[in-house]
Amino acid sequence: MIVNLELLLGRKVLDVNGEKAGRVFDVRCEQQGKEAIVREWVLAAGSHRTRSVSDVVQFLLLQLRARTETAKVRVVPWDKLDLRDPRNPRLTCRIDELPAE
Amino acid sequence: MKVAWLVLPAVLAACSSPQKEANEARDTAASWASTGAVLAREWSRGHVTDAYTRSTARVATEEVNKLTKLDARARDAQLRAWDALERAAEAHEPAAAAPLARTFAALAKKSDS
Amino acid sequence: MKRLQLARDVLDQQLIDRYECNAGKVDGIGLELRDGEPPRVAFLDMGSDVLARRLSPRLERWLQALRKLIGRKTPEPYRVEWSKVVKIANAVTIDIDSDRDAPNHVEHWLAEHLIGRIPGASREKKKKEPEQHNQ
């Protein structure tokens, strides 16, 4: 199954209990030879979708923070995100079961 | 934000009171009369071209015509002066400009007071 | 083993072909999900459809309808297999010939039918002498 990363970015992610875990912000890969393998999904607390003015401002603030140490991101191992419905990605565990970054 | 939408029409309404509109029309008329005075003088001295004088006179006529809130007599007086300037420029008679400059100056003074 | 962050390092980057010509931007990235194995990056997408889809699915439908209206067949987004990616640095270098393979048909159509027919279109312009590079 193929998932379009550009459409996945910004999607809201819920955990098994239906609690908000953040939005898809980036994907960490490892390049092995000619292949790139996904290792981790990065979730961020802010919005990556830009629809309204306030979204734009929020998004820019997030961008500013994302490069600093204080950025609030959650790292999800590749097998802990269920993408069978790419519009509604879900964690296969609880938020507090995620490994600490 | 909602307050702004309520205030805005009020402000706009305040701006377009008949008194204010008449004042604005007078100001604009005075500005064009002064323009005529300087233009006629500059043209008689050969500082500006006939073509420029003519096209400016046309624009001025257009603008003064728009001043519906202006006293009709004052408007007609100025329109006549512009017409005269335009025709003089067409006929290339800078000699006619000196009296026109005085007419314009008088018009400018009158609408100032 | 090189670590990559796809949204930061690849998506929306300039693409450069094997002759160092601009070949578009990385408009989309396809990830292949596999059973019991970590997903892998399958391909890069390019083209106006992909861009329209990113804004809204409706826009993409409109664009395709418009294309049908002018009578052109809807092209699939142009895809480059991930294995063609050579280098990821200031731009993403891919091992293709953009003149032959990339979705540059608009460029070619324009060059042949419109721009190229205007006198002086293929004339070399006089450049400033490069200062440091030729020494």
Next chain:
Amino acid sequence: MKNVLKIALGILTSIGGFLDAGAIATSSEAGARYGFRLLWSLAFGTLCVVFLVEMAGRLAAVSNHTVADAMRERFGWRFFVFPLTAELIVDLFVIASEIGGVCLALQFVTGIAFRWWAFPVALLIWLFIWSGSFSFVEDSTAILGLVTIVFVVAVVKLHPDYHAIGAGFIPSMPPKDAPSYWFLAVSIIGAVISPYLLYFYSSGAVEDKWTEKDLNVNRGVSVIGMGFGSLVAMAVLVVAAQTLLPAGIGSDRYEQTPLMLSMVLGKTGFYLFAASVGIACFGAAVEASLSVAYLTAQSFGWTWGEDLPPKDDARFAMVYTVFPILAAAVTFSGIDPLKLTLFSMALTVVILPILLLPMIVLMNDEKFLKSHRNGWLSNAVGVVVVVVAIVLSVVAIPLELIGG
């Protein structure tokens, strides 16, 4: 020595880039209506544009990315599409008003109504870009642009009260008609901060293959060059304040403005006014058209370069061919060019925040700027610019309704 030459050329360029229809129109109107009182907004706009141009050049020199490239890369297509569309719409009106400026200059001299010049002027703009290389475009608009120094000469001849001029740099409340005063202040700032300049400048820097070694040149060009361009704009304001204001001429239409130089310098003044407006607007129209082509090509990753034969970057060439024609159609429609100019300046102000905020974020990104990220001063000015831009863009529309 090479650096001195480069700076000199850059300064010339920025004269061409700084002074355009907007700057001339707003400065002369400000002088004619409020004397020296609005000099502060010109000065403020200049300060902002100096910093912004320096940032655009630094970004290009260090990261080898143009502003458009970096913005799309950093913020993604879904965000970038907003500033892109906004900029393209505004540029259409800006180019239309620059073409209007050239047409009016031709009307002053020939007497043929300005709208008939719109398409011939667009053709000339296209021909200039089509056949010239980047340095040709840069240098020729710059050298021709030197004619605008006539305004400085006029100031010297007028012996203005320099103390009064100095007082104009301190913001003060208007004597009358507050909404139009503030609207004009907003328009001046919009006229001075032309976003197309940032795209043009950074593309030029990439096209000229700037590296970190050129950072000093960049600093010199932006400070002295923009400062010089601003000096001419201030001279326009002072001349208008010394001639049109005492004569009682408000500047309601462009047609009234040539008088400001003929009153000081006679026939030469009249012709030099026409030449200045014509050349400055022509240069700006060329730079803005080219800037649109850069912006579009860089947004979609097309091949671009003013030094390439047009056939090698056909899409890029297509943009700078089509845009001036579209703009000329706007000019031809017969809207009063002064109104068109003021409108496009206000529109510029409205979109400033969405262009400048990401720019400031970019300038703090290590990935692009490495060790040359914004210092506290640049960031402070940047934040002030963005805040002012947001305030201005919020007030610009109501002010236009009330005072414009």
